[in-house]
Amino acid sequence: MSSVPGQLDWNAGFWRLADPKITLASVSSILLGASAAVRDGSQAWGWLAVVVAGIFALEWAKNASGEVFDFDSGADQAVMPEDRSPFSGGKRVLVDGLLTPRQTWAIAIAGYAICIVAGLAIVAFREPAVLWLGLVGVALAFFYHAPPFKLSYRGWGEGAVFAAYGPLVCAGTYLVMTQSIAAWVIWLAVPLGILIAAFLWINEFPDCRADAGAGKRTLVVRLGRRRAARVFAALVASAFVFLVVSLAFGVPAGALGGLVAAVPATSAARTLLRHPDATPRIVPAQARTLVAFVIYALGAALGLMIL
Numbered sequence: 001m002s003s004v005p006g007q008l009d010w011n012a013g014f015w016r017l018a019d020p021k022i023t024l025a026s027v028s029s030i031l032l033g034a035s036a037a038v039r040d041g042s043q044a045w046g047w048l049a050v051v052v053a054g055i056f057a058l059e060w061a062k063n064a065s066g067e068v069f070d071f072d073s074g075a076d077q078a079v080m081p082e083d084r085s086p087f088s089g090g091k092r093v094l095v096d097g098l099l100t101p102r103q104t105w106a107i108a109i110a111g112y113a114i115c116i117v118a119g120l121a122i123v124a125f126r127e128p129a130v131l132w133l134g135l136v137g138v139a140l141a142f143f144y145h146a147p148p149f150k151l152s153y154r155g156w157g158e159g160a161v162f163a164a165y166g167p168l169v170c171a172g173t174y175l176v177m178t179q180s181i182a183a184w185v186i187w188l189a190v191p192l193g194i195l196i197a198a199f200l201w202i203n204e205f206p207d208c209r210a211d212a213g214a215g216k217r218t219l220v221v222r223l224g225r226r227r228a229a230r231v232f233a234a235l236v237a238s239a240f241v242f243l244v245v246s247l248a249f250g251v252p253a254g255a256l257g258g259l260v261a262a263v264p265a266t267s268a269a270r271t272l273l274r275h276p277d278a279t280p281r282i283v284p285a286q287a288r289t290l291v292a293f294v295i296y297a298l299g300a301a302l303g304l305m306i307l
Contacts, residue, residue, distance in 0.1 A: 013098035016091040017067070017107055018060035024290065025165045025196045026055045028297035032192055033173030035301035036185045039252070042177040047126050051176050054118030055169065061111025062141040064104050067094055069145035070214075071101070073153070078210035083279045087286040088203040089210075112138065127179050133172045140164045153216045161200045166193015184250035188300065191246070191258065194239040195265065195293035201232050202272060202289050206279040225276040233269040236292070240265075243300075257303030261296035264288040 034048055070076045071094040079089040093099045099107075119134040140160045143149040151160045170189035175181055204211065204220040205228070212221045220228040240262050247253060268288040275281035 007097060008100070009098045010103060013093040013103065014060075014107060016093050016098065017063045017104075018056075018111075022063065023056055023059050024294055025161075025199070026059055026169060028196070028294055029165050029169035029189065029192060030055065030173050031301050032189060032297050033170040033185065034177060035304045036170075036182070036188065037174045037177035039304045040178055040182065044126075044177040047122065047176050048173070050118050050122060051173055054115045054122075057111045057114035057118065058138065058141050059111075061108045061115060062144065063091055064108035064111060065142060066145040067091055068101055068104050068108070069147075069150075070216075071095065073214045073216065075207070075210055075214035075216050078213050079207055080209070083206045083209065085203070085206040085279060085283050085286060087199075087283070087290070088206045112142070122176055127176055129181075130172060130176060133168060133175070137164060137168055137172070140168075152218065155217055155219050155222055158197050158200055158219055162193040162197040165196040166190055182250075184246075184252070187246040187249045188251050188255055191239040191243040192293060192296055192300075194235055194242065195261065195289070195296055198232060198235045198239070198265075199286070199289045199293060201228070201235060202268065202282065202286050204228075205272070205276060205282050229272045229276040232272055236262075236265040236269050236289075239296070252304055252307065254303030254305075254307030255300040258296040258300035260299045261292040264295065265292035268292065 030048075030052060037044070067076070067090060070090050076090040076092060076095050083089070093104060094101065115138065116134075119130065119138075123131045123134070140151070140163065144151050144157060144160055145153075149156075151157050167186045167189045170192065171181060171186050174185045201220065204218045205225060207216075208218075208220050208225060210216075211218055219231075223231065240259060243251075243255065243258055246255070265288070268285040271285035271288075272282060
């Protein structure tokens with residue numbers, strides 16, 4: 001959907017915040033948790049639909065509230081044209097004038113409200129223990145950008161993404177569908193969380209200068225691009241090592257189907273190590289990192305269902 005920069009366009013602005021493509025991390029974690037639940041005998045498809053609705057609403061709420069905080073800090077406006085990337089720099093609904101701050105807050109509040117209603121329905125009619133996971137999830141989403149914690153501004157954003165999109169969503173989905181928690185599901189979700197955190201990590205490279213100028217002290221800003229590129233390579237390697245090791249902790253061998261994701265992940269790491277300062281060279285590596293976590297979820301889920 002296109003629009004003229006500087007011209008208010010509610011539909012275009014909302015679509016940027018709620019575009020299904022931005023939910024791929026959540027979808028991957030939900031898929032993994034649901035596949036594990038089905039493997040263990042669950043057929044709770046209706047409750048899975050409630051989980052999907054709640055988490056999708058939380059995604060657009062997080063994006064909307066984060067837009068306001070990043071705009072107010074100056075981080076989004078400071079991204080130079082040569083550092084623009086389809087995967088980073090925010091959704092730019094305020095920078096491009098598609099929405100007003102009030103409209104953006106209205107979208108955020110609506111998303112958080114839908115998520116909370118979905119969560120309370122699960123707590124009341126399906127599984128009370130989901131309450132604590134839900135509270136943590138909403139807190140991580142809001143305080144990723146918001147004061148007083150501002151996790152992404154203080155070098156804690158990567159850890160929050162790992163926790164939320166790895167064990168929290170995956171194990172939460174499994175809990176809703178089976179009304180129990182299995183330790184092996186948490187182990188299974190750890191490599192996915194690492195790969196999604198790696199996607200955030202590589203997305204911080206094009207924004208590095210803008211983030212530093214706005215006081216957004218991400219780990220890439222703190223380490224510098226070249227050292228951060230080496231950490232990125234170590235991160236993606238650790239995900240696959242952890243997957244193999246997790247078999248010793250009860251993860252079914254079928255989950256090794258996720259190893260196919262090592263191909264795009266390794267390619268992304270090589271590119272970033274060679275060109276940590278050149279955004280046009282980094283963009284394809286960002287895409288391959290996204291593909292890696294999606295393929296991990298698909299490969300592991302398929303393996304769980306077949307073997």
